[in-house]
Amino acid sequence: MNFYAIKAIYLFELARTWRTLLQSIATPVISTSLYFVVFGSAIGSGMTQVQGVSYGAFIIPGLIMLALLTESISNASFGIYMPKYSGSIYELLSAPVSYLEILIGYVGAAATKSVVLGVIILLTAHLFVDFEILHPFWMAAFLVLTALTFSLFGFIIGVWADGWEKLQIVPALIVTPLTFLGGSFYSISMLPPVWQTVTLFNPVVYLISAFRWSFYGVSDVNVGVSLAMILGFLLLCILAVGWIFKTGYRLKS
């Protein structure tokens, strides 16, 4: 293992966050706070409890997931797309590093950022609403697992993208809608039966449901099923990355 290389990539990526602190940390925190104010306090105050939890508290796990997914994908995809775009990827390809080391560096850094961001949002939420965490271990586990999985997914998008537009398209057109429709702001039991069935095809439902369970012990779908889904998606991403590295897809001609 070339640990110096992993460290170099990891620190380089974290340094990028530090340089773009406003964009990386402040923006998601502010936008999440706005959700709390609008949905949690303003609209939520007039609402009854959802699944036995106050609405303000109910949306916290979903909001964290929303930020986690978006930021994991955007950080990881940008991290690997940037050197491709600027051409400085030559150095990465000519260095004595294995693909696994490259992956640990980039995905590790992206996931770290997301987890830190998730924790910051959690703390911010605490300023607006009272909530509890019934299963802290599982909360942390789902947080890390999701950050890791979607950073991997972001890495794949970053390798695949050959233009700035493609880099934005998957998060904007697929991930954000799926997250919004995945029960961030509602329980899927609130939907008409047909839509409940349709919703089960949305992978994000399982993420949010499991994450919410770790907070309040209530979930839309069985936690075991959720865990299996997350691990399944993680495995899928690992296989895709494995294929990319094996073939040199869009990295090496």
Place this chain on the structure above:
Amino acid sequence: MPSVISIQQLNKTYASGHPALKTINLEISQGEIFALLGPNGAGKTTLISIICGIVNPGGGRVLVGGKDIIKDYRAARSQIGLVPQELVSDVFETVWATVTFSRGLFGKKPNPAYLEQLLKDLSLWDKRDAKIFELSGGMKRRVMIAKALSHEPQILFLDEPTAGVDVELRRDMWNMVRGLRERGVTIILTTHYIEEAEEMADRIGVIRKGEIILVEDKQTLMHKLGKKQLTLHLQQPLTSLPATLAEYSLELAEEGHALVLTYDAQREHSGIAELLQALAELGIGFKDLQSSQSSLEDIFVSLVSSR
């Protein structure tokens, strides 16, 4: 000299179907400066990119310091520093951060003292905290060199090192290259500037349309292919060549004010002595004489066009 890079039966065809390299066989000796000369699109950068691991080889194999670039890529790549043709790096980074990153990437433990000396040698020390986008083109080029040398490579690739570089930087660069060679670093540079190869290289390879058409010691090459010319500036202009001088390959130049003798520098018998004697007998006096050797450029042009 043992060979530090051994390229055997290497070929490469891109997915587009473009055959960038046909069959390449090449040995680079330890500690030499090797210039790969060729027109644009001849395959110079592809060859370098394959050796460095940026492009997958088609067939054949490459050994760097005896290590296969595919099977033993770590050992192979850690010996190599590459200065690419384009000025590419993360422009928002500082000079110091980017060279530190490069060193780490190549698996070397931090050595701030070495990097400090490196930046000083490249006149970059004052700019160490500057972001790369703030630097001039020449300074950026220096940063690329610093990155390539940050991990103390034994082999340095310079791809078109002086394209768009001012005189001062060019001079600094050649001094640096000489210094590296004294420390035993092998240097491979690509160029289409003949003077560059002529000035710096120990050996020259000419690549054309994906094929190495010639590899030769520079001196031998110049000697073998070089024609020499002797120009005699006459005291009195001649209107035509005297018939007795027909056996020499002589030409009148400068409207009869000069005689130009073309001779083969390789042959022991140049014919100069006889010519001078013949001129004396004819009473043709000259006030000056000079000899010149054809440059690598002439050789190169004749090579590339003759095939």
